[in-house]
Every structure is written in C-alpha cells, then in structure tokens.
Amino acid sequence: MNFINDLLKIIGDFIAGIINSIFGFSPFLADLVTMGLAAIILCTFAALSFMGLTYVERKVVARIQDRVGPNQAGPFGLLQPIADGIKMFTKEDTTPAAADRWVYNLAPLVIAVFALTTYAVLPFAPGVVGTNLNVGVFFIIAIGSGSIVAIIMAGWGSNNKYALLGAFRTVAQLVGYEVPMLLNVLPVVMITGSLGLVDIINQQTTLNGNPGIPFIVFFPFSALVFLISGIAETARSPFDLLEAESEIVAGFHIEYSGMKFALFFLGEYVNALAVAFVFSTLFLGGYAGPVLPPYIWLLLKAAVVFFIFMWLRGTLPRIRVDQMHNLNWKFFVPVSIVHLVVVMVLMKLFVTSPALAQANGGILVTPAAQAAILFVASTLVLIGSLTVAARRARIMRLQEEAVLEQRRAENIAAVSA
C-alpha cells in the first residue's frame, strides 16, 4: 500500500539518483538536469491532459445536448485529438498583411507558456511538487494574469476590429474577476497562516492535530465565489464573451489559425484544468484522502470540478457584458468584502490554540467547533446576499417591464393615430 502511495516519489528519487550518479561531479549541473526533466514531465502532463480534455469535453457536452459527439476517428472517436493535432500542424497559417508581426506571432507563445508555468507549484502527492514555493497561491494568481497580457497582445497585434473589441472585453472581464478570486483566497490563507499550497493541504488533513476538514466546509461562500470567478477567469462558458460568435465573430483569436490557434486553445484548457486543481487544493483538501493513493485523489477531485465546468458549459447560455460586470462589481466584490470581515472577526474571537488564546485573547474552542461556527457564518452571508440580490433583481425587472409596457403602449397609440 505504502509503495503505491509513494509511487511517484519513488520513481522521482530513482531518476534523481541516476542523474546524480552521472552528473555527480557538478551538483549545479545535476540540479539543472533534474529540474529540466521535471519541467518537461509537467509540461507533457499538461499538454496530454489538454488533448484528453478536448475529447472528453466534446463527448460530455454532446451527451448533454443529446448528440453523439466525435465518433469517426478510431473506436468511439478516441483518436479525435490526434486527428486534430495533425490538422493543426499541417494547416496553412497566414499572418495578415496589416498585423504587427512580432506581437501577433508572440501572443500564442506567451499564453501557452504562462498557462504551463502554473503547474510548477501544484502539489500532486506528498513530496511530489515541482517547487513548494512559500508564496504558492500568490504565484498562481500572478502567473494566471499573464494570459491577460497575451490576449491584449493578440487583439492589438491582429489589427482587426473584432479582435480588438474582443480583447478589450476579455481584459475587462479577466482583471475584474481577479478581485473576488483574491478576496476569497484570503480566508484560507488566514486560517492556514501560509501561502504555500502544501501547508494549505496539510491544514486540511489530520497532521499536527488538525481536524482534517476540507476548507469548503469552513468557507462555502468563498468556495462558490472562487469557483465561479475561476470559470470567468479562464473565460469559459457562460463567461465566454470573448468569443461571442454572434457579436464579434471569434474575439481576439479571429486572425489565428493552425498551430498558433492551437496554442491559444491549449492555454485556455490548461488554465481551466489548473483552476480545477487549485480549487481542489484550496477547498477540497488536495491530494489528502483515505484508502486511494494521493495522486488518484487529486485527479478525482480535479475531474469532478472540471466536470462541473463542462456541465455549466452544456447548460447555461452566454451572459451579456453588463450582466458579467454587474455580477462581479455589484455582487461578488462587495459581498466578498463583507464575508472577509465577518470571517476575520470570528476567527479571532474563536481560537483553537491555547497559546494564542492566552496571548491575544479570544474564546478557546475545538477545531470542529470553529469549523461549525465558520460554516454557519459563511452560509448565512451566502443566503443573505442571495436574498438581497434576488429582491433587488425582482424590483429591477419590474421597472424594466414597466418601461417596455409603456413603450409598447406608445407604439400602439402611434400606429392607430
């Protein structure tokens, strides 16, 4: 059992040992080769999961919409990603004469590189992590913003009006949804006292006398808002305003084809999968879980989260630009701030460690009791904010309908007169 649990780590140590024995004369070189190998493995993992996910997503969305999905290439269409890959490699690729060549050609590279670099800090099993940065969460959000640069590069460099409109729209969306994402990571960071992803996972296990409760129980509101902002951040449906076909054709990647388009697509999927991984790590306990090996647990959790993404994509219609901005700035951000203040004060009032209770004051409770208190508070914030928003939305809808009714009456009067 132990062997299966530590399989990845054992293989990693074995390869590191071989490299050390070859490059033993120079520790620097040995380190560099080990890192390079690990980076190649992570990039390959991300690229392969991109290929698999395109197939799975097409099949799942097809099922939801009562279609069959890809079924021609190979059994059950399983070779479809390979066929797509061959097409992407051999498709003619034009650079518009009016485009800014350097910016236009660099943009797909930038988005793919930033998307892949996110995987450098994701922990896959105990001891199996590219690098356990002490600012892990911050790093992920910072590197995730790299795609914004790539999108504005693509939109501006294409010298196409649709592309520019799509890029502006997308950038406004992506920078906006970063705020609720940051605000809802904060409670997790506060209770852990660390930005490192491994520390955050350890806090959700029974190590060091922790209760072993995933943070989704502590902060259901944060989990929900983080998930929705994550979908918006990766510009997936229903937030895929950047490629609203009926309005701006294909958005910022309208001029791209062939391999460059494939890299945009890769960046999008790899980012979405990274959000699924980060959500599992922050709120679902990451690789922690009984019986099964840790990496299986992480993949299972990420698969469930990604399935929710696909489900939403198959179910919900695309929202409008003003709805997207309203949801963010008039609901997520203010309510997240209120939630943050409530949680912050409660966590200081009800402390779990006797030493801290002695030093800073506060009521000493068991970790489970603290979890229960935070759960109730977070849920109350969620329900309360939803009630207020629903009431407000109803009033606004009634007003809109009244205006429409009046306009209709005026039209009828004008026609009959």
Place this chain on the structure above:
Amino acid sequence: MRTDFAFVGVMLVTAALLMGVALIAASLLRPKKPSKAKLETYECGMETVGDTWVQFRVQYYVIALVFVLFDIEAILLFPIAVAFNSLTFFAVANVALFVIVLLIALLYAWRKGALDWE
C-alpha cells in the same frame, strides 16, 4: 529559497522551448501559399474601413482604475493574512476597519455610476 524560484525559471524556459518547437515544426510542415486576398484583414468578406487602433470607450479605463484599487488592497491584505494568527484582536479590528473603508469607496463608485455598463 533561491533554488525554489530557479525551478520556475526552468519551467518558463522549458515551456517556451517546447511550444516554440511545436510552432517551428508546424511552420516547416504546413503549406505556404500566401496571396493578396488571403492576407487581408478578416471582416466577414467586407474590406476593412479606417484605422483599427482608435480610441475606445472610457468605461474600460474606469473599470481598470477600480481594479487597481482593489488589487492593491488585496496585496496589502496578503501579508496580514499570513501573519493572522499572531495578530491581536485590536489589530484585526483595525484591518476590518480598513477593509470596510474600501467597501464604502466601492459603494461610492457604484453610486456615482462608475460600475454601470450600458
């Protein structure tokens, strides 16, 4: 600490190399037959009129300003969150006050119509 970040650098370089190889391989494999019509800017068959790089709506600028405000707020809050366990109740109350002041700023921007999108 430094070696931790070294891996990020290696990862950036590796990803850039792998993706660069994919781009170069594709450029070797694919046909190249550019013509004048192909290289035109795509606009659903119409010829494009006027300059693309023009002024755009000011609303984006307002959103960007509000975003910068809250991003800086979040950056200020992260160190506080890391040190949260060692803070006294008084310090946390101060932080809460700071956050609420920003909430009032957001409500002011909302009231002024900075967040409306038409």
